[in-house]
Amino acid sequence: MTHAKALLIATITFILVACGSLEKKSVLIGIGDDKDHVLKIMGPPDDRQLKGSNEAWQYCQTGAGFGYHDYRIIWLYNGKVTGIYSYKSSRAGSSCVTDIRSVRWEDAPDATVEIRNR
Numbered sequence: 001m002t003h004a005k006a007l008l009i010a011t012i013t014f015i016l017v018a019c020g021s022l023e024k025k026s027v028l029i030g031i032g033d034d035k036d037h038v039l040k041i042m043g044p045p046d047d048r049q050l051k052g053s054n055e056a057w058q059y060c061q062t063g064a065g066f067g068y069h070d071y072r073i074i075w076l077y078n079g080k081v082t083g084i085y086s087y088k089s090s091r092a093g094s095s096c097v098t099d100i101r102s103v104r105w106e107d108a109p110d111a112t113v114e115i116r117n118r
Contacts, residue, residue, distance in 0.1 A: 021074045022061045026084050029074065029091035033081045039076055045074075046096075049103045053078045056103040069096035075108050083109030 028041045031079040038057065045057035055076040062069055070088045077085045085107070 002051075022086075026072050026074070026086075028032050029081055029084060031081055031083070035076065035079050038076075038081060041050075042072075047105065049102045051103075051105050054105065054108055055079075056108070058100050059069070059092075059101075060100060062096040067092070069099060071096070073103070077108075101109055 018116050023044075025041050028040055031056070042057075042059055047058040049056045049058075057074045057076065059072045060069055061071075068088045071087045071089070073085045073087075074081060075085070087101070089096070091099055
């Protein structure tokens with residue numbers, strides 16, 4: 001493959017991922033993926049919360065659908081994805097960032113056994 005073709009394919013892929021919805025982007029992330037993969041797909045989080053070896057990265061999209069904002073929480077343990085949760089808000093006239101929820105650490109998935117076995 002020529003350098004120009006590879007660059008074109010990389011550019012198209014970047015544009016599709018960058019313009020995609022949170023739902024479409026988060027489908028490309030799996031249990032056990034590392035932080036770098038998440039950053040490549042999702043970009044930097046809109047909110048990041050830490051507790052020990054646990055991290056919760058939150059992403060949001062304003063006006064994802066008619067009258068609502070879309071959110072994804074990507075849970076990480078020791079730098080590896082352990083789960084992805086979603087929620088929506090419908091507060092009119094607001095940016096999605098203003099409605100990001102505080103993380104409830106008791107909701108964090110317990111996937112440490114699965115991560116160790118990968």
